[in-house]
Amino acid sequence: MSDQPTPDPTMTRIGEAVQLGRSGAPAEARDLLTALWNEIGPTGDPLHRCTLAHYLADLQDTADAELAWDERALAAATDLTDDRAQRHHGTLQVRGFLPSLHLNLADVHRRLGDPTRARAHLATASSLVGHLPDDPYGELIRAGIQHVDEALAAGSTDRLDSHPG
Known part of the structure; x- marks a missing residue:
């Protein structure tokens, strides 16, 4: 193929x-x-x-x-x-899409003030990063997971500078 x-x-x-x-x-x-x-x-x-x-x-x-x-x-x-x-x-591969999709959901739930759902999606994203390549895309998603985790730990609901919006 x-x-x-x-x-x-x-x-x-x-x-x-x-x-x-x-x-x-x-x-x-x-x-x-x-x-x-x-x-x-x-x-x-x-x-x-x-x-x-x-x-x-x-x-x-x-x-x-x-x-x-x-x-x-x-x-x-x-x-x-x-x-x-x-x-x-x-x-x-579909499994390569999932970390990013769950990361986005974690971040938006965080910004909406729902840390429980944010942490659940962040945990799912983290569990799936092994399916990502070791390339700039994989690094971007891994860094995004870290940024959202840090924002959750700080109790922040602000949009992150790394957010694409």
């Missing part, structure tokens, strides 16, 4: 919207991703739903809205198979 991506117009559209958000137009990116979510629907392709919800969470104006999108991303991941992910890119 090739590690080269298979062209997927929906994933391309998601990527373009994400780049738009990162280039300083988060409201436009949010609108594009929301419209795309409406096209895909809540029972559409799980890779599309997971990816889109994961990025859309970071573009929300409130932690409550972010939580809803983070929960959608995790729910979609439970419907996603390695086979489907690998049709997009040969190296993808």
Whole structure:
């Protein structure tokens, strides 16, 4: 199986919207991703739903809205198979998505003042980091787990500087 991506117009559209958000137009990116979510629907392709919800969470104006999108991303991941992910890119495995998804949920629960749920998701993220590669992405997630853990220990509900939003 090739590690080269298979062209997927929906994933391309998601990527373009994400780049738009990162280039300083988060409201436009949010609108594009929301419209795309409406096209895909809540029972559409799980890779599309997971990816889109994961990025859309970071573009929300409130932690409550972010939580809803983070929960959608995790729910979609439970419907996603390695086979489907690998049709997009040969190296993808669902278990590699899970530490980040649980980290995001830990952080948003922390910011919403729910340390019990935050710690539960953080523990799950920590238990899954062994599935991450030793590369910049893996290092980013491991550092994020440490930052959220430190913020929880300090009782902080502030947005972390490392948060992508």
